[in-house]
Amino acid sequence: MSDALPSVQRASVLREDLTLVMEERSVPRPGRGEVLVQVRSVGVCGSDIHYFEHGRIADFVVESPMILGHESSGTVVDVGEGVHDLPIGTTVALEPGIPCATCEQCRAGRYNLCPDVRFFATPPIDGTLCDYVVVPRAFAHPVPDHVSFDAAALVEPLSVGVWACRKARVGLGTRVLVTGAGPVGMMAALVARASGAAQVTITDTNPARRAHAAVLGFAVVDPGAAAVADEVTADVLLECSGAAAAIDAGIRAVVPAGVVVLVGMSPTTMVELPVGVIQARELWVTGTFRYAHAYPTAISLVASGAVDLDALVSHTFPLEEAEQALTQPRMDPATMKVVIRVSA
Numbered sequence: 001m002s003d004a005l006p007s008v009q010r011a012s013v014l015r016e017d018l019t020l021v022m023e024e025r026s027v028p029r030p031g032r033g034e035v036l037v038q039v040r041s042v043g044v045c046g047s048d049i050h051y052f053e054h055g056r057i058a059d060f061v062v063e064s065p066m067i068l069g070h071e072s073s074g075t076v077v078d079v080g081e082g083v084h085d086l087p088i089g090t091t092v093a094l095e096p097g098i099p100c101a102t103c104e105q106c107r108a109g110r111y112n113l114c115p116d117v118r119f120f121a122t123p124p125i126d127g128t129l130c131d132y133v134v135v136p137r138a139f140a141h142p143v144p145d146h147v148s149f150d151a152a153a154l155v156e157p158l159s160v161g162v163w164a165c166r167k168a169r170v171g172l173g174t175r176v177l178v179t180g181a182g183p184v185g186m187m188a189a190l191v192a193r194a195s196g197a198a199q200v201t202i203t204d205t206n207p208a209r210r211a212h213a214a215v216l217g218f219a220v221v222d223p224g225a226a227a228v229a230d231e232v233t234a235d236v237l238l239e240c241s242g243a244a245a246a247i248d249a250g251i252r253a254v255v256p257a258g259v260v261v262l263v264g265m266s267p268t269t270m271v272e273l274p275v276g277v278i279q280a281r282e283l284w285v286t287g288t289f290r291y292a293h294a295y296p297t298a299i300s301l302v303a304s305g306a307v308d309l310d311a312l313v314s315h316t317f318p319l320e321e322a323e324q325a326l327t328q329p330r331m332d333p334a335t336m337k338v339v340i341r342v343s344a
Helices: 046-054 149-153 155-168 183-194 207-215 244-251 275-280 295-304 319-331
Strands: 008-014 020-026 034-043 071-079 091-094 132-136 140-142 175-179 199-203 219-221 234-239 254-262 284-287 313-318 337-341
Touching: 008 319, 020 319, 034 091, 034 149, 046 319, 071 132, 071 149, 071 155, 091 149, 091 155, 091 295, 140 295, 149 155, 149 337, 155 183, 155 234, 155 254, 155 295, 175 183, 175 244, 183 199, 183 207, 183 234, 183 295, 199 207, 199 244, 207 219, 234 244, 244 254, 313 319, 319 337
Parallel strands: 175 199, 175 234, 199 219, 234 254, 254 284, 313 337
Antiparallel strands: 008 020, 034 071, 034 132, 034 337, 071 091, 091 140
């Protein structure tokens, strides 16, 4: 490690009792094929909030101290042996899921489905709310200098939108309905528009989020005021809320032979579907789990200006105020995207 780099770093650590504390941790060293990144910005995800408030998501339980955060950007400050194509000082977006590279799913290119993936901020794996992290070179994606650190961090949720639109085969002339105007829904809508969709409509029960979507130029529908199927005709549904009512209403707005992509995570493991509609219209229904090979496309969308991620950032906090950052969405329903700026 360079003598100019510190040996200790700050880390915001979630303890087993769900308290968040600042600790000192050792600065890791990059091994062969790895890079050391100084973390700049980290987006707050719903999963971070869920671990902070409840200590678990499904079978993943916080049983030992863990660092939150997986939507991350930073600057390369050191490289390990064998890394020759990523100069020190390069801005990078960090892909947070490191697959095993040897299982059947990885060998088929579906590394997002790797059963042994090590994903930042998924117990017991530490995340990126700290000054420095080490990642394999292949998962540190260079970002042009004109892209902000905040936008580079949000390449992660944007990749969710890229993957959803790929699964739905969104292209020129597609009519897209997005249910749920939270960060992931907005990312999916932005990618759909950049992909050539002829019409992108967003529904949400939150008036502040509908207003934000309208400011960004999307058609909006209040699902509490009218039946979505009476207001929208869609070739594709990108369901990003996980709410049973939104799933049902969205499916009913899709035309025969259309595509339904379930993106949002439901609070329950079972959700009723209008099977009669699905069968009668021969709809294609699929789910998504994170993404694979989506970062380069997401970065290109941001770098070209086709997608403006900075416009989604509504609140920023320093690392020392990570707890306020995690509670901000609950305190203010108008919150869109919170970013923690770890370092300037």
